[in-house]
Amino acid sequence: MTVGLALRDQRAELTIFRTRLTVAGLLALAAFGVLVARFAWLQVVQREHYHTLAEANRISVVPVVPNRGLILDRNGEVLAANYSAYTLEVTPSRVGNVELAIDELAQVIEVSPRDRRRFRRLQEESKNFESLPIRTRLTEEEVARFAVNRWRFPGFEIKARLFRSYPHGDIASHAVGYIGRINEADVRRIESAGLAANYKGTDHIGKLGIEGAYERELHGTTGSEQVEIDAGGRAIRSLSRAEPQSGNNLVVTLDVKLQRVAEEAFQDYRGALVALDPRTGDVLALVSRPGFDPNLFVDGIDPANWDALNNSPDRPLNNRALRGQYPPGSTIKPFMALAALAYGKRTPEFTISDPGHWTLPGVSRPFRDWKAGGHGLVNLHKSIVVSCDTYYYGLANDLGVDAIHRFMTQLGFGSRTGIDIDGELSGLQPSTDWKWQRFRQKWYAGDTISVGIGQGYWLATPLQLAAATATLANGGVPVHPRLVRAVQDARTQEIRELPVRNGPPLDFRPEHLELVKAAMIDVTRPGGTAVRAAQGAPYLVAGKTGTAQVVGMKAGEKYDEKKVRERHRDHALFIAYAPADDPRIALALLVENGGHGGSTAAPIAREVLDFHLLGKRPERRQALGDEEAEGD
Amino acid sequence: MISRLFDMVSRRIDGPLMVALVLTLALGLTVVYSASGGASFDRVLGQARNIAVAGAALWVVANIPPQALMRLAVPIYAAGLVLLVAVALFGEVRNGARRWINLGFTTVQPSEIMKIAVPLVLAWYFHRHQEGIELRDYAVAALLLALPVGLVVRQPDLGTALLIFASGFFVIFLAGLSWKILAGLFAAGLASLPFLWGMLHDYQRRRVLTLLDPTEDPLGAGYHIIQSTIAIGSGGVLGKGWLNGTQAQLDFVPERSTDFILAVYGEEFGLAGNLLLIVLYILIVSRGLMIAANASTTFARLMAGAVTLTFFTYAFVNMGMVSGILPVVGVPLPLVSYGGTALLSMLAGFGILMSISTHKQLVSS
Numbered sequence: 003m004t005v006g007l008a009l010r011d012q013r014a015e016l017t018i019f020r021t022r023l024t025v026a027g028l029l030a031l032a033a034f035g036v037l038v039a040r041f042a043w044l045q046v047v048q049r050e051h052y053h054t055l056a057e058a059n060r061i062s063v064v065p066v067v068p069n070r071g072l073i074l075d076r077n078g079e080v081l082a083a084n085y086s087a088y089t090l091e092v093t094p095s096r097v098g099n100v101e102l103a104i105d106e107l108a109q110v111i112e113v114s115p116r117d118r119r120r121f122r123r124l125q126e127e128s129k130n131f132e133s134l135p136i137r138t139r140l141t142e143e144e145v146a147r148f149a150v151n152r153w154r155f156p157g158f159e160i161k162a163r164l165f166r167s168y169p170h171g172d173i174a175s176h177a178v179g180y181i182g183r184i185n186e187a188d189v190r191r192i193e194s195a196g197l198a199a200n201y202k203g204t205d206h207i208g209k210l211g212i213e214g215a216y217e218r219e220l221h222g223t224t225g226s227e228q229v230e231i232d233a234g235g236r237a238i239r240s241l242s243r244a245e246p247q248s249g250n251n252l253v254v255t256l257d258v259k260l261q262r263v264a265e266e267a268f269q270d271y272r273g274a275l276v277a278l279d280p281r282t283g284d285v286l287a288l289v290s291r292p293g294f295d296p297n298l299f300v301d302g303i304d305p306a307n308w309d310a311l312n313n314s315p316d317r318p319l320n321n322r323a324l325r326g327q328y329p330p331g332s333t334i335k336p337f338m339a340l341a342a343l344a345y346g347k348r349t350p351e352f353t354i355s356d357p358g359h360w361t362l363p364g365v366s367r368p369f370r371d372w373k374a375g376g377h378g379l380v381n382l383h384k385s386i387v388v389s390c391d392t393y394y395y396g397l398a399n400d401l402g403v404d405a406i407h408r409f410m411t412q413l414g415f416g417s418r419t420g421i422d423i424d425g426e427l428s429g430l431q432p433s434t435d436w437k438w439q440r441f442r443q444k445w446y447a448g449d450t451i452s453v454g455i456g457q458g459y460w461l462a463t464p465l466q467l468a469a470a471t472a473t474l475a476n477g478g479v480p481v482h483p484r485l486v487r488a489v490q491d492a493r494t495q496e497i498r499e500l501p502v503r504n505g506p507p508l509d510f511r512p513e514h515l516e517l518v519k520a521a522m523i524d525v526t527r528p529g530g531t532a533v534r535a536a537q538g539a540p541y542l543v544a545g546k547t548g549t550a551q552v553v554g555m556k557a558g559e560k561y562d563e564k565k566v567r568e569r570h571r572d573h574a575l576f577i578a579y580a581p582a583d584d585p586r587i588a589l590a591l592l593v594e595n596g597g598h599g600g601s602t603a604a605p606i607a608r609e610v611l612d613f614h615l616l617g618k619r620p621e622r623r624q625a626l627g628d629e630e631a632e633g634d
Numbered sequence: 635m636i637s638r639l640f641d642m643v644s645r646r647i648d649g650p651l652m653v654a655l656v657l658t659l660a661l662g663l664t665v666v667y668s669a670s671g672g673a674s675f676d677r678v679l680g681q682a683r684n685i686a687v688a689g690a691a692l693w694v695v696a697n698i699p700p701q702a703l704m705r706l707a708v709p710i711y712a713a714g715l716v717l718l719v720a721v722a723l724f725g726e727v728r729n730g731a732r733r734w735i736n737l738g739f740t741t742v743q744p745s746e747i748m749k750i751a752v753p754l755v756l757a758w759y760f761h762r763h764q765e766g767i768e769l770r771d772y773a774v775a776a777l778l779l780a781l782p783v784g785l786v787v788r789q790p791d792l793g794t795a796l797l798i799f800a801s802g803f804f805v806i807f808l809a810g811l812s813w814k815i816l817a818g819l820f821a822a823g824l825a826s827l828p829f830l831w832g833m834l835h836d837y838q839r840r841r842v843l844t845l846l847d848p849t850e851d852p853l854g855a856g857y858h859i860i861q862s863t864i865a866i867g868s869g870g871v872l873g874k875g876w877l878n879g880t881q882a883q884l885d886f887v888p889e890r891s892t893d894f895i896l897a898v899y900g901e902e903f904g905l906a907g908n909l910l911l912i913v914l915y916i917l918i919v920s921r922g923l924m925i926a927a928n929a930s931t932t933f934a935r936l937m938a939g940a941v942t943l944t945f946f947t948y949a950f951v952n953m954g955m956v957s958g959i960l961p962v963v964g965v966p967l968p969l970v971s972y973g974g975t976a977l978l979s980m981l982a983g984f985g986i987l988m989s990i991s992t993h994k995q996l997v998s999s
Contacts, residue, residue, distance in 0.1 A: 015764065018810040019935055020927055026807070026939070027923050030946045034912050037950065040957050044867040045905040052867025056881050056901075196837055199857075 064229055065203030068222030069164060071249030071492060073178060073212060075258040076284075081178050082213065084164045088140040090148065091133040094125060096157030103155060104136060110151050111144045113137060120304040127185055133159065138301045166206065166300050172293035174261045176321040177254075177285070177485055179211020179423070180296035182303075200224050209299070212254060212485055215423040219489055222249035248492035255284035255487045260614055264289045267609040268593070271602070273573075274322035275591035276468035276483070277610055280579060282502045283472065283481030285421070286587060286614065288465075290322040324426040327461040328592055331548030332389045332599070333577045334410075334456040336518045337470060338397060339382055341409040343514040347400045350517055353381045360395035362448055369395050369451050372549075386521035387530045389547060391455050398454020403445060406453060407433035412508055413470040414480060415462055420503075421483045429466050432459035457551060467577055467590035473508070475544070475579035475588045477515060480505035519544055523582050526604075535578060535604035541615055542582035545607065547599030548575035550592075571595040576603035580611045587614045646696040648925065648991040654917045655969065655984060659685055661911065662895075662970035664876065669891035669898045669972070672877040677891060677972060684974035688981035695985025699993045700934045703986060707751075707758035711778075714751040717744035718785040725789075733789050745794045748782045749979045750986075752798050753940035756805040761933035767809060775806050790835060793963035796951070801944040808926075808939045841961045858894065861886045863958045866900035866908075873904030891972040893964060896956040911970075915949045918942075925991040934990040941983040948980070 044052065073082035090111070097103050104121075107113060117137055124134045136158075140148075145160055152158075166181050184192070184207045192201050201207075202224060208217040225246030264275050264287045275289040292314075298307050311319055320326070342348035358376030359368035371377070371391040377384070385393035398406065410416065416431025430436075432453060434445040452458030465483060472481045482503040490497045522544035526536035536543040550573040574596030579588035589607060596602035609619055663678055663685075670677035695703075717735060721744055725732040734741045756775050763771050779802035786795040807816070831839070865881035874880070879901035881887050887897045900908055922942025929935040948968040954960035956967075966976045 012764075015810070015932065016935075019808055019939075022808045022810065023923055023927055023939055026804070026943055027920070030919055030943070030950075031916070033946070033950045034916060036959075037953050037957065038909065038912060040954075040959055041866070041900070041905055041908045044863060044957060045870055045900070045908070048867050049870045052864050053870065055864045056868035056886075 064227045066225035066227050066243070066246045067164075067203045068224055068246035069248040069492075070166065070181075070206075070222065071220040071490075072251045073220075074251060074253050075256050075261075076254065076286075076487070077257060077259075078253075079258045080169060081174060081254065081256070081258060083167055083169060085167055086162060087138065087165050088145050089135045089161050089163055090137040090140060091135050091159050091161055092121075093133045093157050093159075100125075103158070107136070107155060107158070110147055111137065111140070116304050116306075119306065120302050123305055124183065124302045127183070133161075135301060138165070168296045170258060170262070171297065172295050173265055174256055174258060174288065175211075175293040175296045176290045176323065177211050177256060177261075177288040177423070178296065179213035179215075180209055180299040181206045181213050182209045182299045183207075206300070210425075211423050212252065216252055216486060219252060220249040222492065223247035250492050251490035252486050253488040253490060253497065254485050255279070255282075255286065256288065256485065257286050257614070260610065261287045261289065263613045263619065264606070264610045265291060265293065267606040271596055272316055272322075272594040273592050273596065274326055274464040275589060275606065275610070276323050276465050277587055277589040277614070278468050278472045278481060278483055280472035280475040280481065280585045280588040282487075283469070283483045283504065284487060285483050285485050287589075287610065288323050288485070289591075290320070290324075290326075292316050292318040294318045321425060322592070322594075323464045324421065324423075325463070326592070327427055327429050327463055328573055328575075329458070329460055329550040330456040330462040330467055331550040331573075331575050332391075332456060333467060333546050333548035333575045333590070334460070334462075335386055335389060335394060336474060336522055336546050336577075337410060337413060338394055338401075338406070338454060339386060339521070340474075340510065340514055340518050341401060341406060342382070342397050343517065344409065344510065345401065345405055348382055348397060350382050353379050354393055354396065356380050356390055356392040358392070360392045360451075362399065362451060365448060382517065383521045383524070386518070386546065387524045389525075389531050394454040395451050398450050399447065401450075401454075403450045403453055404433050404435075406450070407431050407436075412480070413473055414466055415460075415470065419465055419469045419483050421465060422485055426465065427463060429463050430459060430461040456548060464590050464592050467575075467592075468588060471577040471579055471590055472585075472588035474515070474518070475585035477512070478508040478510040480508065519582060522546055526578075531600045532576065532578075532604040534600065535576070535608050535611075539580075539608070539612065541580055541611075543578055543580045543608075543611060544582040544585075545576060545578035545604065547604060548577070549573070549597075549599055550575060552595065569595060571597055574599045574602040576600075576607050578604075578607050578611065580615060587611060643693070646988055646992045647693070648921070648988045651918065651921045651925070651984065651988065651991070654914055654921065655981075658911070658914045658918070658969040661914070665895055665899045665902075665970055666891055666972050668877050668879070668902060669882065669895050671883065681972050684972075684977050687974065688977045691978055692981040692985040692988070695982050696988035696992065698985075698989055700931065700937070700986075700990050703754070703937075703989065704758050704761065704933045707754040710747065711751040711755035714744055714747040715782060715785075717742070717747065718782055720744075722785060722788065731789050731791055733791055743975060745782075745786045745789070745791060745798065746975050746979045748786065748798045749794070749801055749944070750983060752779060752782055752802040753805050753937060753944070756802055756809075757933045757936035757940065760805065760809045760936055761931065764932045772806060772809075772811055772815075775802075775809075779803070779806070790838075791964070792838060793951075793965045796963060797944060797947060797965065800947045801940050804940040804943040805936050808936050838961075841963075858888050858962055859958050861888065862894050862897035862956050865897040866957055869901040869904040869907075871905045873900075873902050873907055876902050878902060893952070893966055893971065894956055895971050896953055896967050899970070900957075912953075915946070915968075919946050922987055925987050929990050938987050938990045941987055945980065945983065 069084055072080060075081055092100065094100050104113060104118065113136065121134065121136050140160070148160060168178060168180070184201070184205055188207050192198055200223060204221070204224065208214040208220060213220065223246060225244045227243040228241040260277070264277065268289065268291045271291065273291050275287060276285065277287040278285055294311055356371060356376035356378060358374055359370045361368045376392060377388050377390045380390045380393050384390065410431050416429055418426045418428045437443055437445050449458055453460050469481055469483055473479060482505065484500070484503070486500060488497050488499045523542055524530050525547065526532050526543045526545045531547045532545050535545050552570055552572055572595070574593040575591070576599045577590045579585040589610060591603055591606055593602045593606070613619055663681060666681045667678045721732060721735045724735065726734045726736055726741065728734060733743050733745060735744060755778055759775055759778065760767060760771070779799065783795050783799045786798060861881060865879065865887050868881065877883070879898055881901050882890055882898040887894055890898050899911070919942055922938065922945065926935055926938035926942060929938050945968060948965060951960060951963065951965045952967040955962050955965065966973055968980055
C-alpha cells in the first residue's frame with residue numbers, strides 16, 4: 003500500500019517536474035527569441051546608423067580637461083601655478099620604430115639626450131597607445147618647423163597643454179608636494195574611487211604634499227566635447243560642448259617668505275623646522291632640509307635626476323618634519339616639569355643638590371649629567387634654565403613611565419597630529435604595555451630614567467614637538483596643525499574658510515604653566531642654555547634647547563664631540579614660542595648632526611622669530627655652531 | 635587497446651552535449667585570438683590552458699556517480715559558506731569589492747563555489763524530503779539560498795549573486811513550488827523594487843540609469859554600452875570578417891576579451907555569427923533539459939535542470955547586457971569569454987550533467 007502510494011507520488015512528482023521543465027524551456031526559448039530580435043534590430047534595421055558611427059568613426063566624445071586649481075600662500079603668493087606650452091607627443095603604437103623616428107625628428111627640432119632618457123622611462127611605465135611627450139616647451143619657431151614636416155612623422159602630434167610650475171623651486175617643496183604622470187597604482191585608486199570618468203584626458207595627478215592630499219579640490223570636473231573628426235584623426239568641427247569646471251584654488255597657511263628665511267637659515271645643515279600659529283594650528287613654515295625641486299617631477303623625471311634624489315645619503319625626498327622620528331632630548335623637560343607639578347610629584351621649592359650624576363637605588367652604574375660636577379642646588383626653575391639632567395632622572399623615577407606616557411599622550415606625543423597631508427609618522431611614547439607588546443619584555447626602572455631626559459625609547463617628530471610647544475604656548479589647548487586654511491571656489495570666487503580644529507583644553511593649572519613659562523624665558527637670557535635665541539630681541543622668547551644622541555653611549559662614558567665624525571655628531575634641537583606674553587608663533591626645529599641646541603639650533607629659531615614678528619632678519623647673521631657652547 | 639582506452643575516457647561523456655560544448659569552446663578560442671589584437675597567441679594559449687583544466691574537472695566530475703555527488707552536497711555547501719564568511723571578515727579588497735580570500739598558496743573567490751554548491755544542497759534537500767514536500771521545506775530551501783546570496787551581495791558582486799540566486803531558484807521552481815506562491819513572490823518583488831533601489835550602490839544605480847539613456851554619461855558607464863552596440867550594429871548581417879572589426883581592433887570596445895567579447899564577435903561575424911552562437915546555446919540547453927527529464931532520481935532531475943537553466947541565464951544575461959537591453963553586471967559569455975574561474979565552475983556543472991546522463995542505467999537496474 004505504502005509502496006503504491008510512494009510510486010503514485012513519484013509519478014505525480016515526475017509530472018510536475020516535467021511540466022515545470024517544459025515551461026522553463028519555453029521561457030528560455032522565448033528569451034533567446036528576444037535576443038535574436040534585438041540582434042536583428044541592431045544588425046539589420048539599424049545597421050546603417052551604427053555603420054556610420056563605427057566605419058568613419060565620425061563622432062567622437064573628447065574629454066576637455068579642467069584647469070588645475072592654484073595653490074596660494076597666506077599672503078596670496080603663488081606656490082603652484084599653471085602655464086600653457088606646446089609639447090610634441092608620440093603615440094608609440096602608431097609608429098613603427100620609435101627610436102628611428104626620434105632620430106629623424108632630431109634633424110628637425112632639438113631632442114636632447116635628457117629628453118630621450120625621460121621618454122624611455124615614460125615608455126616603460128605606460129601603455130603603447132598612450133600619447134607621451136618627447137619634447138616639452140617648444141618655441142613658436144620649433145612648432146612651425148615641425149608643422150612643415152608633419153607628414154614625415156605619423157603618430158607625432160603637437161599639443162597645447164597646461165603645465166604645472168612651482169615658482170619657488172625647492173622652497174616648501176615637502177609641504178606643497180608635486181604632481182606627476184598618472185601611473186598604474188593611481189589608475190587603480192581612481193577607479194576604485196569611482197572617478198575614472200572624471201580623469202579621462204587627465205594625465206597628471208597630485209602625488210605628494212598638498213598637491214596629493216587635496217587632489218579632489220584641485221582637479222576640477224572634466225568637460226566633454228563631441229567632435230566630428232576626419233580620417234586622419236583631426237577635429238573638423240565641434241558639435242556640442244560641456245564646459246569643464248576648473249579646480250578650486252587653495253589658500254595655505256604657509257608664509258612663503260618666512261619659509262624661505264627658515265630654509266636659508268639652515269645653511270648647509272640637514273634638518274627640519276615646523277612653525278605654528280599657536281592660536282589656530284596654522285603651519286607658518288614647514289621645513290625639511292635638504293629639499294628638492296618639484297618642477298623636476300612635472301614632465302616625468304629623468305633617470306639621472308631621480309637616482310640622484312633617491313640615492314643621496316642626505317635623503318632629500320624624506321619629509322623630516324613629518325616622518326623624521328628623533329629622540330626629543332631635553333626639549334621635553336618643560337613638559338616633564340609640568341607633569342611633575344600636575345601629578346604633585348614636585349613643588350616649585352623642592353631642591354636637589356646635583357653632584358653631576360644620579361644613581362638608581364640598587365644599580366651600581368650612575369646616570370651622568372651633561373655637566374661634569376653638576377649644577378649645585380637645583381629647583382624646578384633652574385632645572386629648565388640650565389637643563390639639569392640629574393633633576394629629571396630622579397623625577398622620571400618618581401613619576402614612572404606610565405604616568406609620563408599618560409601625560410605626554412594628551413600633548414600629542416606618540417600619535418599622529420592629523421596634519422592635512424599624508425605620510426606623517428606617529429613617533430613613539432613608550433610605556434610598559436608598549437614594551438611588552440613590542441618585545442615581550444618587562445619594563446625596567448632603568449628604562450624610565452633615560453625617558454626622563456627625552457632619550458631611550460622616546461621618539462618624536464619635529465611636527466609633534468611643534469604642536470606640543472604650541473599647546474604650551476596657548477595655555478593648554480591642543481592644536482591640530484593644518485596646511486590649508488581656505489578653499490576658493492573656481493566658479494564663484496567665493497572663499498570658504500576651513501574650520502580651526504583645536505582640541506578641548508587640557509586642565510593645566512595657570513600657576514603651573516606660569517612657572518614653566520618663566521623658566522623657559524630665562525633659558526633665552528644670560529645664564530640659560532639658549533642666550534643666542536633672544537639676545538637683543540625686542541620681544542620675550544620662551545625656549546628650550548635639546549640634544550639627541552646619535553650614537554648610543556654606555557652609561558658612565560664621557561665623550562668628546564670633536565673625535566666623533568660629522569655623521570655621528572649629536573642632533574641639535576630647539577623649541578620656542580614668542581612673544582612669550584602673547585604668543586603668535588611656536589616652533590620646533592632639529593638640526594641633524596648639529597651638535598648643541600644652543601649654538602646651532604637656537605640661532606635658526608631667532609631668524610624665524612625675527613622675521614615673523616618684526617618683518618626683518620637679525621642685523622648680524624651668525625654662523626651656526628661656531629662658538630664652543632656650554633649646554634645641552 | 636586504443637579502443638579500450640577511448641572507451642575508458644569517453645564512458646561517462648555524453649556525446650551530443652560534448653560535441654556542442656567543444657564546438658562552442660573552439661568558436662570562443664578564435665574570438666579570444668581576435669579580441670587580443672590578433673598579434674599574439676599568449677591569450678589563446680592561456681585560454682587553452684584554462685579549457686584543459688576545466689575539461690579535466692568535467693571528466694573527473696562526470697565519473698563521480700550522482701549518489702556520491704549528493705553525499706558531497708552538504709560538505710561543499712558548508713565549506714563554501716565558511717569561506718564566504720571568512721571573505722566577509724578577512725577577505726582581500728580589490729577594485730573596491732571584498733571577493734577574494736588568501737589561502738596562503740593561492741587566492742580564491744568562494745562565491746564561484748556557491749554557483750555549484752547552492753543547487754547541489756537544494757537538490758539534496760528536496761531529494762531527502764521527496765515523500766512530501768511541504769511549505770516548510772520551501773522555507774528551509776529559501777534560507778539555504780538566501781544566506782550565500784546575501785553574503786555575495788554584500789561583497790558587493792551583484793552579477794555573481796544574481797547567478798547564485800538563479801541557480802537556487804531554478805531548483806525550487808522545478809521542485810514544484812506552487813504557481814500561486816510564485817506569483818505572490820513576483821508581486822512582492824515588484825513592490826519592493828523602490829526599496830531595493832535605495833540599497834544599491836551608486837555605481838550600480840548608474841548602470842541601470844545608463845541602460846535607460848546611455849548618452850547621459852557618455853564618458854563613464856554609458857561608454858561601454860554605446861561602444862558595444864556600435865560594434866554589434868555595425869557588424870551587419872555577415873560581419874566585417876575575422877580580425878577586421880574596427881571597433882574592437884581600435885580599442886573602442888572595453889573589456890573586449892572578457893565580459894564584452896560578444897561585441898567583438900558580433901562585429902566580426904555579424905548576425906549570422908550571433909545566430910550560430912545562439913543555436914549552439916539552444917542545443918546545449920535542450921540536451922541538458924533532456925537529460926533532466928530522463929533522470930531517475932529527484933536529486934538528479936533537480937540538479938540537471940538547475941545546471942542547465944543557470945547556463946542559460948549566463949548566456950542570456952551577458953548577451954542582453956552587451957546588446958544593451960540589460961544593465962551591466964559582471965557576467966562572462968559562457969564558454970567564449972577569456973577567463974578560468976567561471977569556465978571551471980561551468981564545465982564542472984556540465985560534468986554533473988554527464989554523470990547524471992551516463993549513470994542512470996546503473997541506478998534503474
